[in-house]
Amino acid sequence: MNIDKANTAATEKMIEARAILVGIGKALDVIPGMRENLLLHAGPPITWERSSGPMRGAITGALIFEGKVSNEDEAKALVESGEIELEPCHHHQAVGPMAGVTSPSMSVYVIENEVHGNRAYSNLNEGYGKVLRYGAYDEEVQTRLRWMEEVMAPVLKQAIESSGGIDIKALLSEALHMGDEGHNRNKAGSILFLKALAPHIAKVSESSQTTSEILAALGDNALAVLNPVMAACKAMADAAHGVEGSTIVTTMARNGTDFGIRVSGLGEQWFTAPAQIPKGLYFPGYGDEDANPDIGDSTITETAGIGGFAMAAAPAIVTFVSGKPQDAIDASMEMYEISFTEHKAFTIPAFDFRGTPTGIDLRKVVELGTTPRVNTGIAHKRAGIGQVGAGLVRPPMAIFEEALVAFAEKYGI
C-alpha cells in the first residue's frame, strides 16, 4: 500500500477544493439530516452529563431560542429524556465555533465546493461579549439572536444571492497577506467580507436604517467572516476525507470535554481524549482557574492549513494570544514538520510566499511527537458567562497514537 500516494490524492483534493458562499438557509431546510428535535454541537459526540459548562449554556440558550425551555434545568430534562437529541455538527457537513450549537430554526451559511460538489454549513457569527457560542444565554443573547435571525439573515441571504456568490477561498488568500491567520485573527477577512457584501446589502435591504445596522454589525465584528471561513475549510477537509490508505487528519474538533480527530483513510471513527486548557491572555478579572477546556470546531482551520499553521502570516496576533512575533514564525515552521505538503492558494509573505503547511500527517505527528498548534478563544467554564480570553492549545498526543494503531490494524501494516 502506498500511503504517500493516498496522501497526495487527499491533500490535492483539499487544496484544489473551492469554497463559494452561495447562500443562507434555515438549518432545518438546508443541513442534511437536520430535524426538529436535533441540536448540532461542536466536537465529537457528547451527552448532557459529560458536557462542560459553556456547552450546557449554549444548549440551554438554543432551546430557549427555539421556545422549548425557559431555563437550564428544563434544558437538562429535555436532553436527558432523549426528547432533544445531540449530534456533532461534523456528522452533518457543518461546523460551529466554540460550543457550535446550531438549532433547527437558526440560519446557516451555505458553502459549495464547486470542484468536488460537496457543501458545508456554519451558523452566523454573533460578535463579541455575551454570546451563545461561549455559553451565555440570557435575554441579551436572545435579543441578539432574534435580531440576527429576523433582520440580518434575510438581508444577507439576498445580498449573497445578488453578489452571485463570494469566493471564500480567494478571500482567505488575500486575508493571509493582510495579517490574518484565518482562525483567531479574521480582521482583514471580515472587512473584505463586508466590502464584498456592502453594495448588495444596500441594494436588497428595505430600509436605510436596516442597511446601516447590518453594515455596522458586520464591520464592528472582526470575526464576522469566521463562520463562512470555517465552513469553507470544512468543505476543503471533507473533499480530502475517505481516501483509502491516507493518514491525513480531516477533522480536529473539541466539544469542551473531549478533543477528537478523524482521519481520511479511517472512515467516520473518532479518536478522542480529554481536551486541554488553552494557555493565553485573559480579559481583566479572569485567569486559568476560570477557563474551560478547549472547545469548538474552529480547529477545522488548522486542519485545512490556516489558523495556527499560518501564524507567521499574522505576527500581530501575538498581542491577542500572547507571545512574540518570532513565536508566530516558529509556530508555522514547526507545523511544516508534521504536514504532508504546502498549500498552493494560501501563502505566507514573510516566508517569501511559501505555501502554508497543509495536511496533518498522522505518521509525522506520532514519529516526531509534535502535535498540531491551535489558536483559540477561551470560554468560562461555567454556563452563562462567556469568553474570558484567547490563547494557544494543542490536542492530546494520545488520539494521534490511537489513530495510528487503528490505521495499522485496518490496513494490516
Next chain:
Amino acid sequence: MNIDKANTAATEKMIEARAILVGIGKALDVIPGMRENLLLHAGPPITWERSSGPMRGAITGALIFEGKVSNEDEAKALVESGEIELEPCHHHQAVGPMAGVTSPSMSVYVIENEVHGNRAYSNLNEGYGKVLRYGAYDEEVQTRLRWMEEVMAPVLKQAIESSGGIDIKALLSEALHMGDEGHNRNKAGSILFLKALAPHIAKVSESSQTTSEILAALGDNALAVLNPVMAACKAMADAAHGVEGSTIVTTMARNGTDFGIRVSGLGEQWFTAPAQIPKGLYFPGYGDEDANPDIGDSTITETAGIGGFAMAAAPAIVTFVSGKPQDAIDASMEMYEISFTEHKAFTIPAFDFRGTPTGIDLRKVVELGTTPRVNTGIAHKRAGIGQVGAGLVRPPMAIFEEALVAFAEKYGI
C-alpha cells in the same frame, strides 16, 4: 545651537500630532488662499513650459472640469497667459497624489490636527484606470470626476459629519498591522475606511442605489484612503515644520519634473533637482521608455514615517513594486539609519512592534550618502494616458546636500 534638541522637538510634534478627518468642502471654500483662477499641483513650483506630460494632462483635465477650456492647447494658452495660475498644494496646507491637480470647485478632505490646531487638505481619490492624477483627461475621466463631485462627495461629507470624525492616525496604526505601508499599499486602510463610513453612508444617503454605488466605489478602490492618509501625514509634517535649528525634512514632493524638499529649520525654501524615473513593475505593454519621472505629493507618507519607511510591515507589496519580501525588511532597516527617531503610534509587527523610522535627518542623509526610499506609482510620460506601473524611487542626493549647505549658512555653522 543644539540641533538634536531642535530635532527632538520637531519629531515629537510630528509623532504627537493627531489627524482627524472632520469633513469635506469645496477647495475654494476651505483651502486657505484658494481662488477662482488658481490650480494647485503636486511638488515644488512649476510652469506649464517645464511641466511633464502627466502634469499638463491633469491641468488640462482640471480646466475642462472647471468649464474653462476644451482641450490641451486652450489649457496651455490660459496658463501661459497668466490668467490661470499654478501653485504647489504644499503652499496651501494641501497635498495631492501624482499630478495632484486640485481646482477650485473640487471637493477636498479636511483633516484636523487636534493637538497643534493646524489643518490639511487633499482631493478625493478617483480609483484606478484612466484618472486625472495620472494625466488622463478624456470624457471617461470627466464623467467620473462629475459623479464624485455631484453624487459621492455630498454623501461622504454628511457621513463623515455623522461619524463624528474619523481618526486617520489610528486607522493607519491598525493598517500597518494588516500588511499596509500606507503609501502604495492602502488595501487594509481603505476597507477600514469603508468600514468606518459605511453605516453612516447608509444613514445619510437619499437612495439605496446611491448608497450601493458609493460603497462599491470605496470598497473596490484599494487607494480610497490614500488621500485622507496623505492629508493626515501633511498635518503631522506641518506640525514639525518651522522649528528653529531643526534638520528634519518636513516636505518631500515631486511635480513630475523636479523633486523638492523643505526642511523644518529652513522656512519655506525649496531645494530641488530633476526627479528620477522609478524602477518597478510595468503593466502589460509598458516599459521604462514610457515612464514619466517621479511625480506626486504622496512622498508626504515617507516624510511622516510610513510608506517606503514602513515597508517591512507590508511584505506582500513586493508583488506590486518588484523585489522579495526580504527587500521590504531591508528597506525599513536602512531608513532607521537616516531617521532621527522611531514612531510611537506606527509600529512594525515583524520587528517586534518597533516604531517605524521617523523624521528624516538631513545630516544623516548626507553623512551616510543614503537617500530616502519612496514607493510610488508610475505615470506615462505623455498627457492623456495614465498609470503604467508601480515601483521604487529615491530623491536626488543633491537636494539634501544643498539644503545642508543652506542650513550651515543660515545658522553660521
